[in-house]
Amino acid sequence: MSEVTDVTTQEQDPTGRLGQVKQFYTDVQSELKKVTWPTRQEVYGTTVVVLIAVFFFGLFLWVSDYIIGLAFKFLTDLLK
Numbered sequence: 001m002s003e004v005t006d007v008t009t010q011e012q013d014p015t016g017r018l019g020q021v022k023q024f025y026t027d028v029q030s031e032l033k034k035v036t037w038p039t040r041q042e043v044y045g046t047t048v049v050v051l052i053a054v055f056f057f058g059l060f061l062w063v064s065d066y067i068i069g070l071a072f073k074f075l076t077d078l079l080k
Contacts (some may be wrong), residue, residue, distance in 0.1 A: 015022075038046075
């Protein structure tokens with residue numbers, strides 16, 4: 001009768017865990033070379049857009065909170 005061998009053990013790198021770690025970092029390095037990094041001008045532009053949006057959303061929430069607080073105070077004073 002023929003023996004059944006585990007295919008996964010035959011496909012493993014013979015260098016073991018250290019070889020796998022080296023291969024992982026080699027793969028990461030090659031993938032990072034494929035990345036299209038934004039230019040400094042693109043980063044600056046998107047940062048400005050984000051800061052402006054955060055400012056206006058913060059202002060909107062502050063005004064909304066203030067108005068709701070005034071309305072709540074008015075209603076609680078009205079019910080006294």
